[in-house]
Amino acid sequence: MDHQHGDPSRLRISDADRHKVADVLRDAAADGRIDLDELEERLEATYAAKVYADLVPITLDLPGPHLPAPQTFGGIPATAAPGGVPLPVHTSSFALMSSVDRKGVWRVPDQLTAFAVMGAVTLDLRQAVFTAQETVIYAHTLMGSVDIHVNAGTQVIVEGHGVMGAYEQGRDRVQPEIGLQSPTIRVKGLALMGAVTVTRKRMPGEPRNLRKKPGR
Template structure:
């Protein structure tokens, strides 16, 4: 019988660990650089033993690992200072473009406005400060793409006037659960487009191909 720590993990296990790490970063327990390193290791993990070192020094990590494995705090651990990730409450592009991507803190609401321009609001690696985030997206003769990952719940409530306000074709299947964050997208697209797209995590497809070849 395979020992618990040598059992193969699923994509859901990787996603759950990643969300746990983002929450730890939002609480100020790990800094931005360490969050990036741990996220990369989480998506490259193959068995539960690969995940344990990533969460062993963080309180409340027991749900991340299977029964039979004990996650003990690392000796001498002290909480890190609050992470230095940027916080953006607005994204504005007038005859230009704007991108929000990578690791950044998302407040309870974020306003995106474009006039004859383009905006990408990429939430795949973002740290949510609340379980639900409202994106107020308004596009006039321009485009706004709101990008979410597989395990983020989405509600699209906007209106298209001579334009489109919609959830686009997903690039990855939804993997929703009770702890999935919720993104509510509201606003108006006037002769423009607001599109919500579900995509894999950055680099995830490449890592999956590498794992498959191992």
């Protein structure tokens, strides 16, 4: 047993951990990603799991990325920047013992996936062009991190689960400025011995004193 002491994936899991993974599976079934037979099989495997490593293959393929048809949101072209230069689009970001950084002006589909295994994925959405009113990000991590940065005018809904990890919205670095036309980011997934964090930050290059504090 001594060879397992330095490997956190071999630690025993609790019933609460199993319940969190079960919630992810039920969400996937509700979205139509797995059928009822698969849901039953995976739930059975979840509640039979003994250590954290047993949970990894159960949700590893959820979800599969899909590229939506080109569209517009808020009158902004979804496929090109000013001047007609095509915008890059990223439907998935995977980091295995490495790092992936998406930033600048890029096109965000209505669904995308981020998965970090002992690595780090950063999705900077502050200058991104959204193609839908609501964007769903499926963010998963195993002993790694997924950091999502949004600007003041983006609505954030965090619905993921942390198992011996954190799945949360961090402290805002700027005051929210949410309106009726604000895009919504909905973040789902599982953080297994890792962290998924959404942070509202200033726009790149924006001075600290540009936004006034409430009441001034």
